[in-house]
Amino acid sequence: MKEIKFYKTKTGKIPVKDFLDSLSSKHAQKVIWVLELVESLNQVPIQYFKKLKNTDDLWEIRARVGSNSFRLLGFIDNEEFVVLTNGFSKKSQKTPKKEIDLAEQRKADYLFRKGEKL
Numbered sequence: 001m002k003e004i005k006f007y008k009t010k011t012g013k014i015p016v017k018d019f020l021d022s023l024s025s026k027h028a029q030k031v032i033w034v035l036e037l038v039e040s041l042n043q044v045p046i047q048y049f050k051k052l053k054n055t056d057d058l059w060e061i062r063a064r065v066g067s068n069s070f071r072l073l074g075f076i077d078n079e080e081f082v083v084l085t086n087g088f089s090k091k092s093q094k095t096p097k098k099e100i101d102l103a104e105q106r107k108a109d110y111l112f113r114k115g116e117k118l
Helices: 015-022 025-040 097-117
Strands: 003-006 049-051 058-065 068-077 081-090
Touching: 003 015, 003 025, 015 025, 015 081, 025 058, 025 068, 058 081, 058 097, 068 097, 081 097
Parallel strands: 003 081
Antiparallel strands: 049 058, 058 068, 068 081
């Protein structure tokens, strides 16, 4: 079991929360259901939680409602937490490079600031 945390910027914004708030109620409910699966299952099916290839150890939480696909990117911190950095509606087969780059930047920022607190 892993706890899900949302990345918070230096200014206090929480990008994944803002993304979830932008979704319709039906879509948000499905994404939250998938988040609960990730938190509660020791082995999450790949259709919901998958490691992204060719990244700095990023993971993707996947939710689908009809023809709409939603993705939340993040990373695993100390085997205990999944820290989600950003979310988006997926329009194509490939995860957009700009979303991967953003997740990697936020991961680096999170780990840097976490190190400052130690």
